Amino acid sequence: MSSTIHMPAPVCLIENEDSGTLSVRKEGKDILDRISGPVVVVSVVGLYRTGKSYLMNRLAGQQTGFALGNTVESKTKGIWMWCVPHPSMPGHTLVLLDTEGLGDVKKGDSKNDSWIFCLAVLLSSTLVYNSRGTIDNDAVQKLQYVVELAEQIKIRSPKSASEDKEVEENDQFVRFFPLFVWAVRDFTLDLEINEKKATEDEYLNFALELKKGVGRKISDFNLPRECIQRYFPSRKCFVFPSPASPENMRCLESLQEQDLVPGFLEATHNFCKYIFVKSAVKKLKGGHTVTGKMLGQLAHIYVKTINDGQVPCLENAVVTLANLENQAAVEEALKVYKNGMEEISSKFPVGMESITIVHQKCSSLANSEFMKRSFKDDKGEYITKLTEAIDTYYKDLQQKNEMASEEKCKELLKNLFSDMSERLQNGAYSQPGGYKVYCRDKDDLIAQYHGEPDKGVRAEAVLNEFLIERGPEANSILHADKELTEKDRKIQEEKEKAALLKQKCKEEEEKRIESEQRMLADQEHQQDIIRQLQEKCKKEMEQKQEEMDRALDSKLKEQEELIKKGFDAKAEQLEEEIVRLNKEKEAAGNFFKEYIMPLASAGLDLANKVQTQKAIQNVLTSFFKAL
Known part of the structure; x- marks a missing residue:
């Protein structure tokens, strides 16, 4: 796998079949599977035939790529993808997602449009909404898909939601939803509000202002505006004049820059610069960075959920993805360990100290590799799997090292004993004084044996077995030696026993x-x-707190605007959310300080691996629950 990839042209990632069924295309997912580095994902949505594809081409640094078309027929079906190296973030990939135009008259299924919009929100770190003309009430109302998000996306699983009924689902969207950019095409008005010059962002905020009062009309007017403000943590606006004369619009792809309106080129440049600088890396609920491979898995998870007639749930998706990634992390980490141990295993037999040093180094590298890729291992299940796999492999290596040591030592003793064996057969020791010569030769053999390097961990054990085997032989020579008195024999027998005992102690x-x-x-x-x-x-x-800081910042800005506009009741409701977020942030930080930091000095019996692993699992379960 590579950290980035450069595609020569876009491919379909999510196909929208005529039956309304969505499917992840293998070609698109295979490309994402090859991207091991972080991704910045920019999706564009909007009504069909509003020029979405052109902006995506410009972000890719190309004039052509995503199909533009020059008729009233929608050209993009489903969600198309173009991956290019990020222009300002080395090692990162910019993933551009061009979605099927919303409101295609030929489709006649608004539910299908809603799912396309929903997938764009779920997969992207920046969502570009493309429209034409002005941001008037009609344009805002056409963005009804935002209003439907609360029904089409769930943050938590039903079980988690039932455990915490206090928190409203749609109050949580701001933590996880992408940056929102409204691109207004073919804009012809002067940017003025109350006869004063205004910025594009001020224009957007003005268009999203709420109306005071009660009643169905006011409620309908305010609802999409409230949703945009509540769900998206940051909002930006760009207005674009028409790029060319009406007759040239049919061949926009083939036009050179000098043929385009200067104001349009300037707006496009500013838009691209903003996207490149401000679009963040795609992250999961909980703040974990998404790679290309993970993005492909997310697309598969969400599409399958939709096709099964269920509502995509961020928490469930994270759990599913975490299980896949954590298992892969175990396999990759174990591979790192095995590769690292190959060098020492090729040198068997080695001493225990040598293999231990390499084992500690390789297991630490394996742990590090696991930590880099894994996330939300909230029961310590996968770190335990890795530990057990490393232990099993290490024990197997130790056995191989012992066998290699035993084979080498036995072969060495066999070679060293060959001369003595020949003397035994020739009867060299079966004569007066033979026992003394035998003992001298045996001591020389033991000295030569000890002088041989790299015998491994079974050196003394094999020597002990050898000496025990030679015991009857030595005893026979001792008793046959007529030069020795009975007293001498007893003294020698005691020496033999002492030598064997000494060797046993070794x-x-x-x-x-x-x-x-x-x-x-x-x-x-x-x-x-x-x-x-x-x-x-x-x-x-820290990732969790960044996530909450992002939400808090958005809520505080929203509250400030509401107070400024006189919506005191709504501002008071937001205060409850702000207080709750602050408490949650503080609780997560306190839990880390109280339980995670002191874990190493918590009196664990490190010699008892089972007890240590259980303690780690218990703390992790509580920690991730607190998060």
Whole structure:
């Protein structure tokens, strides 16, 4: 996979079939699957034949690409995608989504339009709404799809929602919805409000002002305006004069820049510059950065939900995506560990210290790789899977290292003993003084054995087995040596026993050191997990607080405008949301300080992996619930 990709032309990502069924096209998803880096997703929506595709082409740095068409027939069906390297953010991909025109007379199904609009909102980090003429009441009312969003998108699963009935769903949209840009095409009016020059943003805010009073008409007038203000955290407006004369509009794709109206070129330049600078990386609920691969999975999840007749839910989508990503994170992290251990395994047999050092380094790299990709592992399920997989693989390597050590040591002893074996067969030790010669040769053999390097972890154990096997042989030579008195034999027997006991102690010491190093390695691994989890949770908490800060900023601005315009009752209602958001933000921060930060010094029995993992799982479950 690559961090970015450059497509020569757009492809269809989501097909809108004649039956009204939506489907994710394999070609489009395959392209997204190859993008491992973060994506900035810009979607354009609006009535058909309003020039949406032209703006997308300009964002791609091209004159042509997305089909423009020059008739009243809608050219774009479904959602088309164009991925290009982001012009000002290295390593990021700009994903442009051109949607099917809303209100196509041939379609005759407004529900289908609503789902196209809904998908554009769910998938993008910036939503461009394209319209023609002016932002009058008719233009605002045509944006009825915004009003329907509360019915078509759910933030939380039914279970979560039932646990927290206090929070209204549509009050949460501002946390997760994209930046909203209104592009007004073929604008011919002077930007003036109350006979004073106004900016484009002031023009938009003026158009979205609420009316005071009660009644059905006022309610209908205010509803779409309230939804735009409430759902989208940031709003921007650009007005574009007509790009060319009416006769040239038919061949807009082939026109050179000198053939276009200067004012239109300037507006297009400002629009593109703003999108490149202000459009944020696409993030999930909870603040996790979306990659191209994840975007393709999200599209698949949302389309499947819609086709199943259900309402897309951000929380459910995040959970589904998290499970996919976390499993992939386990596999990638385990691959990092295995690749790292290949070098040491090729050198088997090695000492316990050597394999432990490499194991600690590789397991830490694997943990780091997992933390980079994983998110919302709220029960510690996947970090436990990774730990268990690493443990299993490490134990297998240790067994292979022990076998390699055992084979090498046995072969070494066999070679070293070959001369003694020949003397035994020739009867060199079966004569007076033979036992003394035998002992001298055996001591020389043991000294040579100890002098051989890189015997591995079974060196003393194999030597002990060898000496025990030679015991009857030595005893036979001892008792056959006529030069020795009975007293001498007893003294030698005691020496033999002492030597075997000493060798047994060496074997036990070898095992003790090995066991101790294994335990220390396990503790180091657990501590590394805890340390990296602390960093991970801190990042998750910061992302969550950024999400809430974004919502708070939007709510405070909205409240300020309401107070300024005299809507005191609505401003008071917003105050309750602001207080609730502040409490939620404070609670998440306090939980992190009280439970996550002290985790490493919480008196965990690091030698007991099961107990440590359970403690980590319990804290993670509580932490993500608090988030």
